[in-house]
Amino acid sequence: MTLIKSISGIRGTIGGTIGENLTPVDVVRFTTAFATFLQEKRESAEQQDSADASQAAPMRMVVGRDARISGDIVNRLVCSTLQSMGIDVIDLGLSTTPTTEMAVIQQHADGGIIITASHNPMQWNALKLLDRTGEFVSGAEAKRIVELTESDELTYVTFDKLGSYQLYENAIKDHVDAILNLPLVDKNAIAKANFKVILDTVNSTGALALPVLLKALGVNDVTILNGEMNGVFAHNPEPIPENLAGICNAMNRSNFDVGFVVDPDVDRLAIVNENGVLFNEEYTLVAVADYILQHTPGNTVSNLSSSRALKDVTNKYGMTYTPSAVGEVNVVEMMKKTNAVIGGEGNGGVIYPELHYGRDALVGIALFLTYMAKSGKKCGQLRAQYPDYFIVKKKTELDSSVDIKALLEKIAGKYASYQVNRVDGVRIDFDDSWVHVRSSNTEPIIRIYAEAMSESVADNIASKLMSDIRELMS
Numbered sequence: 162m163t164l165i166k167s168i169s170g171i172r173g174t175i176g177g178t179i180g181e182n183l184t185p186v187d188v189v190r191f192t193t194a195f196a197t198f199l200q201e202k203r204e205s206a207e208q209q210d211s212a213d214a215s216q217a218a219p220m221r222m223v224v225g226r227d228a229r230i231s232g233d234i235v236n237r238l239v240c241s242t243l244q245s246m247g248i249d250v251i252d253l254g255l256s257t258t259p260t261t262e263m264a265v266i267q268q269h270a271d272g273g274i275i276i277t278a279s280h281n282p283m284q285w286n287a288l289k290l291l292d293r294t295g296e297f298v299s300g301a302e303a304k305r306i307v308e309l310t311e312s313d314e315l316t317y318v319t320f321d322k323l324g325s326y327q328l329y330e331n332a333i334k335d336h337v338d339a340i341l342n343l344p345l346v347d348k349n350a351i352a353k354a355n356f357k358v359i360l361d362t363v364n365s366t367g368a369l370a371l372p373v374l375l376k377a378l379g380v381n382d383v384t385i386l387n388g389e390m391n392g393v394f395a396h397n398p399e400p401i402p403e404n405l406a407g408i409c410n411a412m413n414r415s416n417f418d419v420g421f422v423v424d425p426d427v428d429r430l431a432i433v434n435e436n437g438v439l440f441n442e443e444y445t446l447v448a449v450a451d452y453i454l455q456h457t458p459g460n461t462v463s464n465l466s467s468s469r470a471l472k473d474v475t476n477k478y479g480m481t482y483t484p485s486a487v488g489e490v491n492v493v494e495m496m497k498k499t500n501a502v503i504g505g506e507g508n509g510g511v512i513y514p515e516l517h518y519g520r521d522a523l524v525g526i527a528l529f530l531t532y533m534a535k536s537g538k539k540c541g542q543l544r545a546q547y548p549d550y551f552i553v554k555k556k557t558e559l560d561s562s563v564d565i566k567a568l569l570e571k572i573a574g575k576y577a578s579y580q581v582n583r584v585d586g587v588r589i590d591f592d593d594s595w596v597h598v599r600s601s602n603t604e605p606i607i608r609i610y611a612e613a614m615s616e617s618v619a620d621n622i623a624s625k626l627m628s629d630i631r632e633l634m635s
Contacts, residue, residue, distance in 0.1 A: 166191075166310075168303045168490055172278055172287035175231045183286055188235055192242040192274065193317075194309035195290050196222070198302065199272045200246070219324060221249040223264045223291075225256030225332070226276035227425045228365040228390040231286045235276050239288065240326060243274075247318035249325045253332045255366050255390065257427035258289065259521035260336045265295035266517065267335055277426035280399035283392055296518050297490040333370050336523065337377050343515060345456055346527045350534040352379025356418045359384040359433075361408040363398045364391055365425035367522070374523050378530060386411060392425075400424055400431035400509055401554070402439055412437035419533065419540045423522045429509040430522035432529065434541040441544070442509040443468040443552055448543055449511050449525055450503045452532035454478045459502030462495045464488070465588045466597045466610040467507030468550050486585035487599060493518045507552070551616040553623045555609045556601075563634060565600045565607070571633045572598055572626070596622050598630070 164173035164181055171191045173183030180187065199220065207217060222243055226232040232255075240250045251268050253261060258275050265273040273291035281287075290298045290306065298306065309315065318324075341348055358380055362368040368388040375383050386408055387395040397404045400422045408420050412433055420433030432440035432448075440448075447470045450461055454474065461475045464487040475482040485495035492512060496504040505512040510520035513528065533540060559565065573587045582588040586599025594613035601608055607630060611623035 166303075166307045168297070168300045168488055170287055170289040170297075170303075172281070172285065174284045175286055183235075185234075185238055188238045188288070189242050190310050190315075191288055191306075192239050193246065193315045194306050194312070195272070195274065195288075196220075196243055196246040196248055197309050197312075197315055198306045199292075203271060219247060219249050220271045221251060221268070223251045223253060223261055223268055223270045223273040224276070225253035225258075225261035225264065225273070227257070227427075228255055228368075228392045229276075229278065229283060229286055229425065230392040232276055232392065235286055235288075239274055239276060244324040244326060245317045247322045247324050250327065252326065252328050254328060254330065255369055256332055257336075257366050257370050257523070259428055259517070259519050259523060260332050260370065262291060262295040262519040262521075263336045263339060263517055264329070264332045265291050265293065267332075267339075268329075275426065279426050280424045280429065282397065283394050294518070296493060299490060299494075333373055336370075337374050339516060340374065340524050340527050341377055343513075343524070343527070345453065345515075345531065346378075346524075347531045347535060348378050351527075351530045354418075354530075354534040355382075356380050356530065356533070357382040357416065359386065359408060359411060359415075359417045359420045360388075361386045361400075361405065361420070361422040363387050363396065363400075363423070363425055364389055364394050365398070365427075366390060367423040367425075367427045370427055370523060371421070371423070371526070374526060378527060380530070384411075384415075384417070394425070398425050400429055400442060405431065405433070405439065408433055409437040409439065419530075421522075421526055427522045428520035430511060430525040431509050432540065434544060435539055436541060438541065440540065443507040443550075444470060444544060444547055445509045445525060445529075446503075446505040446507065446511050447471050447474055447547055448532065449513075449528045450474055451546070452528055453503040453513070454480065457502045460499045462492055462499060462501045462504035464492055464506050465582065465585055466599070466608070467505075468552055468612060469595070470547050470550055471507075473548055484582075484584075488585075489520055491585070550612050550614065551619045552610060552612045553616065553619040555611075555623045555627055556606045557609075557627060557630060558606050559600070568607075568630065568633055569598065569600075572629060575629060591622075594618060594622060596626055598626055 275289040278285035278287040422431040431442040472482040511525035580590040588597040596611040613619040
């Protein structure tokens, strides 16, 4: 089965059997369920405010998508379904996840849907769900939406109450303008530095958004790899080391100051040093946080699978670092709880609440370039400021018959003599290393992340946990 319903929305491979893959029927049912949920939420709020629901303005929702081959078809299904629910649609067309999140706020919409499977291969697509704050719905809300997909009482409006449709093409400019207005983004310093930048936009909407951002920042020398927005990804779209040989080789052949790599929906950012060596996606958030904390004292948050380097940087400024469960919605919840000024995930996801509560590669680029420009340091010199931790990431596919909860309980029991955190799966902390084992929110797999002061030690720890899992499963 390749249809997954979680706090990240609904995600699956295109075509196949209804209820087992992401078919048109599943798209319509899930969109209908989400719209019904938002209508319930709005009606409840109106009742509490004693408002006359009959006089309320029609609901409006924002829809955006990445450049996947299936994106246009799914987009038309989503927009038509929302209109059939009596909801006015603001369609951004080709866009990015953070742009869509921003547009929900800027357009005063009741919610939004982003059509993207993020880092998954091109045969996948997904619906990511946003509330009226432009943030992902909570776990409890996602559970209610999934329940509604099974309901036989979902209804649509009559012909005279259909929602309207508007194609809005300025959302990326609106997003970029908001970034330029941030006090810690220094356009003049960036322009004066005269950076030469190379991008890998993996044949999706980064090719649309990043050139607009860089031009607005005064970066005029920009080279784009994989810039055709055809959804046929030139390589595996997850911005991790094994997929980035192309940009690294290109940097070795020319004189660039920095390279930026994004995933198809542009919420994750990987950086490449001037010599073609990877900055390491785990350190994207670390470097941006270092810059932010120099100017804005405050707390930080990242998930349990992220590098301890963020904690080190946070402690350097006398602030408090707090880990959260994996998943953007969980990170955001913890950031609000601890009043964090910066947070995110070690997969290259930067969340800067001064702009909005969402992973945003565009604001990550703007802040990182400002840091480079104002420090006068090369990209590699910035990376050298931080401790060398090594994270090894492994995964193993799961058979549907595996009791994941029982499996994780056994792992926790096996390592009970160490510090064990059960907030999200099982994280085991050793003296100078850690390992995190959890089931994925987006794929039928178990992920194993291990970090240590050397790559070989981290790999040995991850391999040992892989062996433990196979043994316990058998």
